[in-house]
Amino acid sequence: MQASATPNAHPQLDAAISHLADLIAYDTTSAYSNLELIHHMENFFTGLGANVTVLPDESGEKANLVARLGPADVAGIVLSGHTDVVPANPKSWQSDPFKMEQRGSRLFGRGTCDMKGFAACVMAAAPAFTSGELQRPLYFCFSHDEEVGCLGAPAIARYLAELKVPPSLAIIGEPSEMKLINGQKGKIAMRVTMRGEGGHSSFSPQHVNAVEYASRIITMIAERSRRYEQEGPFDLDFTVPHATTLTTMIEGGVATNVTPDTCSFIFELRSIDQEAAATDIQALINDIEAALLPEMQRQSADSAIEWQELFAYPAMGDATDSKMFKELEPILPKRGGKVSYGSEGGVFEIDGGIPSVILGPGSIRQAHKPDEFIEIDQLSQCLAFFDELNTWMER
Known part of the structure; x- marks a missing residue:
C-alpha cells in the first residue's frame, strides 16, 4: 500500500514516504546481506552527483556507504544511520513487515522507526542539498550490522578520520523523537x-x-x-x-x-x-x-x-562542548538528555575522533517490536530540521 502525505505537509514528505517504502522492501535483517539496499542508495547518491564510496566487509556480503556532497577541503558534518534491522516474525505482525503500510498517521514496517525513517528523510532532503552551494561538506554514512554490535561503523569512522579534513560532528539518526541526545551507554x-x-x-x-x-x-x-x-x-x-x-x-x-x-x-x-x-x-x-x-x-x-x-561498543560522550556543535546549536532542537540504548555515536567518537550526538525521527519505544511504526509527523519534523541545516550549510 502506497502511503500519501496530507495536503499541507512538508514539500518533501511524499518523497520521504516513497523512499521509506523502497527501503523497507529490502529485508536487511542482520543475518542477511545488505548489498541490494547499499547498491540502491549508491545509485541514488551517484545520480545526485555525490562522491560515493562503498566499503565492503571481509566477507563481501555486507557493505557500508559514504556519500559526500559539498567541498572536501573544510570540516563538515556526518548524517549517519544503519541499514540493518532486527528479525521480524510475520506471524506476530498485522501486516507484512517488509511491505510498508499506512494506518492513519502511522507507517508500519520493520525498520520504519529503527532506522530507515531517518535514511528516507536523508534521501528526500538530499536533492535540496545539491540545489544551492554548500560551504561545508555533508557526509551521508550508512553502515551494516549495527544491531549485532556496531560491526560496520568502525570502518566508516576510520575512513573519515583518514580524510585530509575529517568531519567535525556526527549526527546519528537513531529514533529520539527529534530531540537532541548528548549521551549514550x-x-x-x-x-x-x-x-x-x-x-x-x-x-x-x-x-x-x-x-x-x-x-x-x-x-x-x-x-x-x-x-x-x-x-x-x-x-x-x-x-x-x-x-x-x-x-x-x-x-x-x-x-x-x-x-x-x-x-x-x-x-x-x-x-x-x-x-x-x-x-x-x-x-x-x-x-x-x-x-x-x-x-x-x-x-x-x-x-x-x-x-x-x-x-x-563504546559509550557516546557529551559533544556539546565541541566547536562544531556550538556553531550548529542555534538550529538544533531542544535537548532530550541521554539514552540507555546503543548507537554508533561512541564508535565515531572513539575510532574516528568525531564528536557525536543522536537526533532522529521516531520513538525508541517502537523499535524491535512487532508492528513497528513511525509517526508521519516525525518524518516532517526531521525534514524541517534538514531545511534549517541546508540553509546553515550554505552560509
Missing part, C-alpha cells in the same frame, strides 16, 4: 558456557548439573544489576540512570532424564562509565569463579566456566 555482551558432568538423572547427586550452576550465575548477574540500581554510580540525565546487567538468552540440556553437562547463556552490561565497564565485568567473573568453581571441581575436576566476549 556502552555495552559489553558476553557468552558464558558451563562445562559440568552429566549422566542418567537418577544419579544426579553424583553429577555437576550445568543448568543449575548456570542458574546460580544468572542469579549473581541479576544481583549485580540490583546493586547498580541501589548504589550507582548514577547519571540522572540517562533514561535509566545507572548501569544494568541482564541475561538475555539461554540454552542447555538434552532430555528430561539426563543431567545436563553443558549450558550456555548470554548476558550484557550496559554502562554509563566506559572506563569502569571492563573492570566491572572482570570483577563479576572473579566473584563468580571464586564462589562456584571450587565446588564444581570438587565433584568433577574437568568442570569449567568459559567466558567469551561476543562484542562491545
Whole structure:
C-alpha cells in the first residue's frame, strides 16, 4: 500500500514516504546481506552527483556507504544511520513487515522507526542539498550490522578520520523523537558456557548439573544489576540512570532424564562509565569463579566456566562542548538528555575522533517490536530540521 502525505505537509514528505517504502522492501535483517539496499542508495547518491564510496566487509556480503556532497577541503558534518534491522516474525505482525503500510498517521514496517525513517528523510532532503552551494561538506554514512554490535561503523569512522579534513560532528539518526541526545551507554555482551558432568538423572547427586550452576550465575548477574540500581554510580540525565546487567538468552540440556553437562547463556552490561565497564565485568567473573568453581571441581575436576566476549561498543560522550556543535546549536532542537540504548555515536567518537550526538525521527519505544511504526509527523519534523541545516550549510 502506497502511503500519501496530507495536503499541507512538508514539500518533501511524499518523497520521504516513497523512499521509506523502497527501503523497507529490502529485508536487511542482520543475518542477511545488505548489498541490494547499499547498491540502491549508491545509485541514488551517484545520480545526485555525490562522491560515493562503498566499503565492503571481509566477507563481501555486507557493505557500508559514504556519500559526500559539498567541498572536501573544510570540516563538515556526518548524517549517519544503519541499514540493518532486527528479525521480524510475520506471524506476530498485522501486516507484512517488509511491505510498508499506512494506518492513519502511522507507517508500519520493520525498520520504519529503527532506522530507515531517518535514511528516507536523508534521501528526500538530499536533492535540496545539491540545489544551492554548500560551504561545508555533508557526509551521508550508512553502515551494516549495527544491531549485532556496531560491526560496520568502525570502518566508516576510520575512513573519515583518514580524510585530509575529517568531519567535525556526527549526527546519528537513531529514533529520539527529534530531540537532541548528548549521551549514550556502552555495552559489553558476553557468552558464558558451563562445562559440568552429566549422566542418567537418577544419579544426579553424583553429577555437576550445568543448568543449575548456570542458574546460580544468572542469579549473581541479576544481583549485580540490583546493586547498580541501589548504589550507582548514577547519571540522572540517562533514561535509566545507572548501569544494568541482564541475561538475555539461554540454552542447555538434552532430555528430561539426563543431567545436563553443558549450558550456555548470554548476558550484557550496559554502562554509563566506559572506563569502569571492563573492570566491572572482570570483577563479576572473579566473584563468580571464586564462589562456584571450587565446588564444581570438587565433584568433577574437568568442570569449567568459559567466558567469551561476543562484542562491545563504546559509550557516546557529551559533544556539546565541541566547536562544531556550538556553531550548529542555534538550529538544533531542544535537548532530550541521554539514552540507555546503543548507537554508533561512541564508535565515531572513539575510532574516528568525531564528536557525536543522536537526533532522529521516531520513538525508541517502537523499535524491535512487532508492528513497528513511525509517526508521519516525525518524518516532517526531521525534514524541517534538514531545511534549517541546508540553509546553515550554505552560509
